[in-house]
Amino acid sequence: MSNLRAAITSLATYSPDYVLTNAELEKMVDTNDQWILERTGIQERRILKGEGLGTSYMGAKAVQALLEKSNTRPEEIDLLICATATPDFVFPSTASLIANEAGIKNAFHYDVMAACSGFIYALHTASQFIETGKYKKIIVVGADKMSSIIDYTDRATCIIFGDGAGAVLLEPTTDNTGIMDAWMRSDGAGWVHLHQKAGGSRRPPTLETVQNREHYVYQEGAVVFKHAVQGMAEACTHIMNNNNLKAEDINWLVPHQANKRIIDSTAHKMGLPDEKVMLNIQKYGNTTNATIPLCLKDYESQLKKGDNLILAAFGGGFTWGAIYVKWAYNPQ
Ligand code: COA
Secondary structure (H helix, E strand, O other): OOOEEEEEEEEEEEEEEEEEEHHHHHHHHOHHHHHHHHHHHHEEEEOOOOOOOHHHHHHHHHHHHHHHHHHHHHHOOOOOEEEOOOOOOOOOHHHHHHHHOOOOOOOEEEEOOOOHHHHHHHHHHHHHHHOOOOOOOOOEEOOOOOOOOOOOOOOOOOOOEEEEEEEEEEEEEEEEEEEEEEEEEOOOOHHHHEEOOOOOOOOOHHHHHHOOOOOOOOOHHHHHHHHHHHHHHHHEEEEHHOOOOHHHHHOOEOOOOOHHHHHHHHHHHHOOOOHHHHHOOOOOOOOOHHHHHHHHHHHHHHHHOEEEEEEEEEOOOOOEEEEEOOOOOOOO
């Protein structure tokens, strides 16, 4: 096997300006700041406002910032993968819309759909393309406009989700950094607990489905919570065992930001103290595919070359997994 690996060499994000606070949600549904904070850890989320703006708008902003930051010309990009659960359209792909907006013309693009695990699935996929040696520069985007599929009369879901986007640049390296290992799983039987009831080919949109509010996220919160706790721990344990990593070897856990209690439980099972866990759910809520890049961006200035990171996620499907990354650059 070659020692060519895919390294994250730059990253950028985009968060909409509008801040939806717990206080504002108190005016919309029967909830309160204390309940939301205690049960989820969320204080506020960002919401994309503006007529005709979809997920690709935020994804393109993140990609444009990434190209500028990494001093990369759009025509150098070989492939752009977008992980999203809220595509602009059923087709074409949101990846293609983002690439078009960012002037990426010498590449191919497609979406990955794995709900909240989409970003790590896409990262794992992209790393395989780099490891073949055939592709040199790949962008992986995680972006979601969750506000477009949230029922703001449903207190159990509207408090959780927010909008955002993040993008990473992957390039080949042989210096023993980059994506070292990945462990992924799915269980299609989990679909009943977390899905969008109508709008797809099984139940195309009708007046009735809209009136029944079936185009919004349907979630059995407690069931999803239980599976998320198990799935995140399982994935992280596999990655630690496969790579002989002890808690003291891990510099950072980068968990999908679904619920602070799920994150705390995962860290506890791994034996990690709070200071090794990236956390920004309080600012953004659950932005689905954007949570992990948003975390990496918020902590980027603290990451050093050679740091051991474990990225972990759980989402609808069910889907779950973890990726072991050896960080490839020092703060600039
Ligand atoms: N404010 C106040 N009360 C609320 C509320 C809110 N926003 N949302 C729900 N409740 C109520 C429920 O109606 C229920 O009341 P009842 O006992 O009178 O029926 C009570 O709180 C407990 O509900 P439950 O769903 O058991 O709460 P929970 O502790 O499981 O927390 C979630 C709810 C949604 C926060 C939690 O289940 C969760 O985070 N699940 C995972 C979500 C997730 O990660 N989704 C994305 C997948 S990656």
